[in-house]
Amino acid sequence: MPTESLPRAEVVARYGEVVDRFHPGARDQPVAPGLPAGTVTDDTEQAVLLGELLVESGGGFDPAEFGRRLLAWEGALRARGAHGLLGPSTRRAVAALAAGADPVEAGRDGTTNGAAMRIAPAGVAVADPDALLELVVRVCTPTHGTGVAIAGAAAVAAAVSAGIDGATVAEATAHAVGAARRGAGRGRWVAAADVAARIEWATGLVAGLAPSRAVEVIGALVGTGLATQESVPAAFAVLATAGEDPWLTCRLAASLGGDTDTVAAMAGAVAGACHGTAGLPDAAMATVAEVNGLPLDRLAADLLALRGPIR
Template sequence: SHAPGADRFAGCLLGLAVGDAVGAPYEGLTHADIFFQFGTPDKLVTNPSGDTLHYTDDTEMMIGVAETLAECGRIDETRLCRAFAENYHPERGYGQGARRVIEAMARGEDYRPLAANIFPGGSFGNGAAMRVAPVGLVFADTVDELWEQARLSALPTHTHPLGIEGAQALAHATALALHTTTFNRKQFYRELLARATTEEFRWHIATAAKLKPGDSLSGLGSTLHAHRSVVTAIACFAATPGDFEMAIARAIGLGDDTDTVAAMAGSLVGAFAGVRAIPAALLEKLEDGPAKGRAHISRLAIELLARYEQ
């Protein structure tokens, strides 16, 4: 049909970072707390507090995945773990399990038994999904390879089937968003559902597919469980696919894992509508600096596009 370009690659990665940064102050709060303490979510998005938008672990780990793909063209586990360890700043708000695993990587220890046993059956947290966007971009044309690379990008920290499928489902949604010119919600959900494997993902995707664009998404959940937040973020995008502010306001308004759901929803809008969908006022506030932040993320988007085109 058409070849996606630099605009959509940058839109996806920067949309993730901006959604993460705008949603971060409200992580862990309930829908009601956010409303009564801060007002309506649309105002939080159009007028975020502070001069600089600081992103969290979600973006920091996405950068590690992007650096690995830019350098290796696929998920190389050794390179990925080195990126996670080198980029690691615990003050960015990593999950407790993720912290322990990455600190083991940084010490050069065998992190695999730790990742497998940190929670019963491994972590089903959002951590594998929140960082997977670069896999969705680079492998957008080959769904089987995308599914496998998403699994490999999850494994160092997330071995639970739900943690892994969160990454796979979101990478798949990213690829669909990237290739879409005229968004067809029914078709979008049909393709995601056809690929879903666990009962949890099948239920959440089928439930999201039945909602009308204005319906509340609170029944889908936005907690730290991948099968809840991933599908909720997909639904925030699908409700208003070209409207970045609306999609992340909806994500933040749900409460709970606000930075992560807004990051995932923002990345999907960016992959579909391009970097111009992100309000300039937000993009300008996104933190920047040598080897990190806005300029580094923009460079990585160009490098991923080159990998995609190979």
């Protein structure tokens, strides 16, 4: 949250080469000024919306209802003075859905990382890879119906699902590459770099690098912008750098500059799935629970209870 939309140089100047802990949003934070340390961002809140819808529907997904919930969520936050919470692809799509557009048409131009940033609950809820891909496509289509966006979301969801089944970070990344290859062919084609190939390239790029150097390389070469083909490979490069340390994963992602909250949401979801709460500081988890008041423990339990083929 405190580093979102800041350049890497500014992150280093304020928080050091690698962010050490939760910090409050500074007064001049461009997206989250003055928010308390440990406050989650829109990525987590949208993931909660998706997770709750999956639980309520027993693993189903109603695109129109999800669009309504996104609009209601943003409206409530706007009333409290927050702005700019929906990304460009999601904003266009939910406006079209609200006007009665066909869900397939509403998201036909969505290429950014909004679907990948909130897809983790699908990976928690569904174990079967084929069923998971079908659910990812259904969740993406109303807002992010392009092959590149579906590939990115499929990668994150598959890695989360594999982690829950006991995969290491490296094994989960292999699942992500395979799912991205399959997902790329499920949406409308647009000119964009191949997500699967870029995940493989990005994870190889940081091999053997010290964390502070890897962060610089990821920002300069992989990219940390809204584009799916930047931020999703960046998340897996962060995972490769941090290895089996989920808290370092989150801190490295927060240190990148750019769309840090989204990269951290994706990388943190995979690391958390692979390690559970054991790899995270008790104090950090307590802060998130206290500051945000979100039903994360209950939602996680409900999604795990749901885990299985979609119905």
